[in-house]
Structures are given as structure tokens and as C-alpha cells.
Amino acid sequence: MKDQAVLFYAMKGVLYPVALSEEQSTMLQMLVKVFEPLPVVQSHPQGQAINLVMQVAKDE
Numbered sequence: 001m002k003d004q005a006v007l008f009y010a011m012k013g014v015l016y017p018v019a020l021s022e023e024q025s026t027m028l029q030m031l032v033k034v035f036e037p038l039p040v041v042q043s044h045p046q047g048q049a050i051n052l053v054m055q056v057a058k059d060e
Contacts, residue, residue, distance in 0.1 A: 001050070004025075004029060005029060005038065006028075006049065007020060015046060017052060019053060019056070
């Protein structure tokens with residue numbers, strides 16, 4: 001997975017990844033450019049990233 005912004009949803013204190021279509025992901029990357037440079041808090045990782053679209057396709 002390449003380095004890029006991703007979207008999470010916080011529910012009752014737990015972070016859940018939001019699965020985006022390719023078009024939605026592209027739009028998110030364009031929106032994030034408004035906030036450049038994006039401050040990344042590298043000292044607080046939230047876990048291992050997986051590609052949900054590929055995971056769902058593999059599970060079907």
C-alpha cells in the first residue's frame with residue numbers, strides 16, 4: 001500500500017476504516033492537498049493498513 005491519506009470513522013472510541021472507491025480515494029487525495037504539508041504524527045501509529053477493496057474481493 002502506498003503512502004497516502006486514508007479515511008477512518010470514529011465510533012464509541014474505536015477507529016474503523018472507511019472503504020472508498022477509486023474515484024472517492026482520488027477526491028480525498030485532492031482534498032488533502034489543501035492541507036499540505038499534512039502533519040503526520042508518526043509516534044502514534046494506529047495499526048497495520050490493508051486494502052479493504054482487495055480484501056473483500058478475496059473473501060468473495
